[in-house]
Amino acid sequence: KAGVTQTPRYLIKTRGQQVTLSCSPISGHRSVSWYQQTPGQGLQFLFEYFSETQRNKGNFPGRFSGRQFSNSRSEMNVSTLELGDSALYLCASRARGGAPETQYFGPGTRLLVL
Amino acid sequence: AQKVTQAQTEISVVEKEDVTLDCVYETRDTTYYLFWYKQPPSGELVFLIRRNSFDEQNEISGRYSWNFQKSTSSFNFTITASQVVDSAVYFCALRTIYNFNKFYFGSGTKLNVKP
Numbered sequence: 001k002a003g004v005t006q007t008p009r010y011l012i013k014t015r016g017q018q019v020t021l022s023c024s025p026i027s028g029h030r031s032v033s034w035y036q037q038t039p040g041q042g043l044q045f046l047f048e049y050f051s052e053t054q055r056n057k058g059n060f061p062g063r064f065s066g067r068q069f070s071n072s073r074s075e076m077n078v079s080t081l082e083l084g085d086s087a088l089y090l091c092a093s094r095a096r097g098g099a100p101e102t103q104y105f106g107p108g109t110r111l112l113v114l
Numbered sequence: 115a116q117k118v119t120q121a122q123t124e125i126s127v128v129e130k131e132d133v134t135l136d137c138v139y140e141t142r143d144t145t146y147y148l149f150w151y152k153q154p155p156s157g158e159l160v161f162l163i164r165r166n167s168f169d170e171q172n173e174i175s176g177r178y179s180w181n182f183q184k185s186t187s188s189f190n191f192t193i194t195a196s197q198v199v200d201s202a203v204y205f206c207a208l209r210t211i212y213n214f215n216k217f218y219f220g221s222g223t224k225l226n227v228k229p
Contacts, residue, residue: 033217043205043219056216088157092217099211100147100166105159 004106018079025093032074037088120220137206145211
């Protein structure tokens with residue numbers, strides 16, 4: 001079974017631009033979560049989607065948004081990029097979104113904002 | 115409130131040494147799940163183990179072992195006879211049944227294994 005895939009793997013943008021990151025979960029998984037990882041803040045939860053609905057959201061500004069499609073693929077969008085948005089963005093999936101389920105992570109997208 | 119603390123920011127050992135990574139968690143929930151992940155330089159978090167709060171049995175998988183103690187709210191990870199390939203950042207994480215859509219991660223411990 002293929003793992004979680006994320007595209008693109010690397011991205012360079014300039015301040016003020018917007019960016020869209022894509023995540024394809026493990027086949028059959030319906031829950032997708034997004035995390036931002038920076039050296040200073042560590043791993044921070046952005047949001048989780050389940051069956052096309054956002055179930056929970058972390059403490060990020062409204063510039064960060066996401067969506068999930070009927071095939072469980074998810075996209076994350078960041079508008080009006082700031083230098084501080086430079087980070088590794090990780091996507092994770094689990095089967096039905098239940099508490100005991102293991103979350104499997106993708107390789108991440110490294111975003112650099114200049 | 116839920117919280118995971120990994121007090122060791124960075125550990126350096128020489129190959130073949132044993133090393134223990136500490137994880138202390140906080141939660142008032144009686145049902146919860148603890149996880150360990152490994153993050154090599156490539157960036158992807160690799161799942162290592164999951165434990166539920168009702169199972170305090172220690173687990174061994176090859177050179178890896180985990181010691182779960184509810185009395186001290188700790189879930190420590192030991193690597194026996196460390197190898198250079200074990201060099202990575204290791205994260206401990208907590209999820210509770212009442213907030214099951216959120217993962218609480220520790221800040222991670224960077225392990226350097228030198229040849």
